Amino acid sequence: MATLHIDVEFGGGMELLFKNVREHKIDMPEGSNLKDLITYIRDNLMTAKQDLFVMNDTVRPGILVLINEADWELCDGIEYKLEDGDRIIFISTLHGG
Amino acid sequence: MVKTCVICDAARAVLKRPKTGQQICKECFYHVFETEIHHTIIDNHLFSRGDKVAIGASGGKDSTVLAHVLKTLNGRYNYGLDLFLLSVDEGITGYRDDSLETVKRNQQQYDLPLKIVSYEELYHWTMDEIVKEVGLKNNCTFCGVFRRQALDRGAAMLDVDHIVTGHNADDIAETILMNILRGDTPRLQRCTEIVTTGESLIRRSKPFKYTYEKEIVMYAYFKKLDYFSTECTYSPNAYRGYARTFLKDLEAIRPTAILDIIQSGEAFQIKTEVKMPVQQTCVRCGYMSSNELCKACVLLEGLNRGLPKLGIGKTERLRKQHNLQVSEKPVITETAW
Numbered sequence: 001m002a003t004l005h006i007d008v009e010f011g012g013g014m015e016l017l018f019k020n021v022r023e024h025k026i027d028m029p030e031g032s033n034l035k036d037l038i039t040y041i042r043d044n045l046m047t048a049k050q051d052l053f054v055m056n057d058t059v060r061p062g063i064l065v066l067i068n069e070a071d072w073e074l075c076d077g078i079e080y081k082l083e084d085g086d087r088i089i090f091i092s093t094l095h096g097g
Numbered sequence: 098m099v100k101t102c103v104i105c106d107a108a109r110a111v112l113k114r115p116k117t118g119q120q121i122c123k124e125c126f127y128h129v130f131e132t133e134i135h136h137t138i139i140d141n142h143l144f145s146r147g148d149k150v151a152i153g154a155s156g157g158k159d160s161t162v163l164a165h166v167l168k169t170l171n172g173r174y175n176y177g178l179d180l181f182l183l184s185v186d187e188g189i190t191g192y193r194d195d196s197l198e199t200v201k202r203n204q205q206q207y208d209l210p211l212k213i214v215s216y217e218e219l220y221h222w223t224m225d226e227i228v229k230e231v232g233l234k235n236n237c238t239f240c241g242v243f244r245r246q247a248l249d250r251g252a253a254m255l256d257v258d259h260i261v262t263g264h265n266a267d268d269i270a271e272t273i274l275m276n277i278l279r280g281d282t283p284r285l286q287r288c289t290e291i292v293t294t295g296e297s298l299i300r301r302s303k304p305f306k307y308t309y310e311k312e313i314v315m316y317a318y319f320k321k322l323d324y325f326s327t328e329c330t331y332s333p334n335a336y337r338g339y340a341r342t343f344l345k346d347l348e349a350i351r352p353t354a355i356l357d358i359i360q361s362g363e364a365f366q367i368k369t370e371v372k373m374p375v376q377q378t379c380v381r382c383g384y385m386s387s388n389e390l391c392k393a394c395v396l397l398e399g400l401n402r403g404l405p406k407l408g409i410g411k412t413e414r415l416r417k418q419h420n421l422q423v424s425e426k427p428v429i430t431e432t433a434w
């Protein structure tokens with residue numbers, strides 16, 4: 001099965017949940033959707049505070065998601081089918097004003 | 098599955114507006130975002146030509162976007178404002194020292210004069226020292242009371258007429274909820290006002306009162322603005338944390354919830370029988386106060402006498418003993434800015 005190469009970036013303070021690393025390269029199996037990616041990140045890139053990222057099988061309210069520079073609310077949100085070379089960005093709005 | 102902007106009908110949509118549900122492109126987003134803030138400023142007569150205005154700058158997303166947008170609008174619409182950045186150094190190692198570095202970069206990027214006032218110079222106590230004294234339970238009360246006054250004092254030093262802060266619609270909705278939950282009717286009434294003036298005679302306003310946090314963050318992201326985003330080292334107010342989570346959950350289901358709460362807050366009429374505190378001047382420092390001594394001076398008195406609980410919550414006995422009066426309700430200050 002082919003592999004999808006996904007660029008993932010964390011911003012707005014979310015990088016602090018990932019050892020302060022903003023950019024990650026993640027390979028996902030073909031046919032994966034955004035929900036699979038989020039689950040993968042939670043289970044493989046996080047050692048603590050998973051609930052600050054994932055809540056009720058989606059990202060915690062207050063975290064913005066961009067798929068290739070566009071608001072995920074314009075795409076299919078959590079159901080979005082990943083494509084090779086996609087760039088997914090998670091930005092927290094919850095950190096100080 | 099590329100969607101087209103509903104405003105220009107040409108470019109690729111990049112954002113779904115929480116306020117309207119519209120799908121819009123980057124350029125149209127910049128335009129509507131900036132223009133709405135311009136209308137808020139004009140409709141509420143926030144400024145007069147020639148005003149000296151200090152932007153309360155924390156280095157965070159809201160105040161960074163506020164500085165950028167005000168600088169842009171002041172040029173575009175020729176408001177004739179003299180803009181300054183005003184920062185408060187609470188003395189929190191590993192948090193404020195880093196965020197002040199961001200503010201210093203913003204000063205260069207936006208070419209605005211910067212003034213920093215510190216708790217240490219004003220009160221001879223840093224937050225690090227206060228936390229050592231009072232622990233992590235009431236530290237946010239000290240910080241909130243001192244910050245509000247520190248901004249006023251900094252503004253007086255700059256000789257400005259007006260302070261603007263980056264409080265956004267989500268922050269205001271959250272403060273309304275908090276004041277309802279605490280039964281704090283005087284503050285409930287005040288927290289929805291877009292402009293407030295205390296006895297310090299320095300106007301304070303919130304040009305982002307109707308601006309969604311989501312759009313502020315998206316604006317900062319698309320414009321690649323330089324902001325600082327770390328949580329304060331001293332654990333934030335847990336009660337506020339729940340209110341925030343609740344609000345974000347509501348917003349996820351129905352984005353208009355934020356503006357609906359603000360509208361409800363504005364519509365509350367406080368019955369005349371409810372005793373509203375009378376504003377007077379603190380006999381010690383001259384700052385506005387609803388008691389003989391202002392809240393900051395009571396807190397300082399406690400710190401300096403080694404009685405840090407003085408002035409916090411229900412400590413009537415302590416206060417009577419030390420012959421000090423403060424208001425009964427715990428203070429709900431706004432979020433950082």
Ligand SMILES: [Zn+2]
Pocket residue numbers: 102103104105106107108121122123124125126
């Ligand atoms: Zn457009």
